[in-house]
Amino acid sequence: MPPEPAPAPQPPRTEQSQAARLTDVVTRLRRALRSSIRTDYPWESLPMAQVELLQTLAAGPLRVGELATRQRLAPNTVSGLIGKLLEAGFVDRQNDPGDRRTARIALTPAGERQLADWQQAHERRLAGALDTLAAADREAVVRAIPGLELLAAALGEES
Incomplete structure (x- = not known):
């Protein structure tokens, strides 16, 4: 019986x-979270761009x-x-106290509830998925969060 061939060398991990x-x-991860949320939140149809505005x-x-x-954008x-969010009752237009010619867009109580429901559903899905991981893998994911936050900031995320 001939010996098994050696595994092919792996290229070094470059940046x-x-x-x-x-x-x-x-x-x-984003795609899986977006599609799996329908399990806990089946009525959710708000596009991600609208959620991000909220x-x-x-x-x-x-x-x-x-x-x-x-x-x-x-x-x-x-x-x-914003037009879609106005129709849904999730935002409203307010007078801008600094410039009466312009309006500011604000969350309504319905928009705040929608956003809170969306956030809670995502947190439940992620917590459930994290619970399926081995302890070491779960800890590795949690330890990576600060670095991912710094990466988002380095990419210019507005807070």
Whole structure:
């Protein structure tokens, strides 16, 4: 019986290959979370772009231009998203005390509830998934959170 061939050498992990792997994992994680949330929250149909606007508005009312800058979207795209959120009753327009010609967009109580429900459903799904991991893997994920927060900041995430 001939000896088994030696395993092929693995190329060294370069920063680029690590970045590619991280890109893949983040994309798959987001997709899995977005699709699996329907298990706990089957009525949820809010597109992610609208959820992200609600998350940004949770800190306080903003003008459309400010929202566009923070979300890195065109103002007309943000206006369209806001229109949908207005129709749903999740946001409203308020007079801007500094400039009566413009309006600020703010969460309504219904928008705050929607966002809280969405957040709680995602937290339950992630907590459940974390519970399925071996203790060492779970700890590794938790230990990575501060580094991921720094990475988000380095990429220019607006807080």
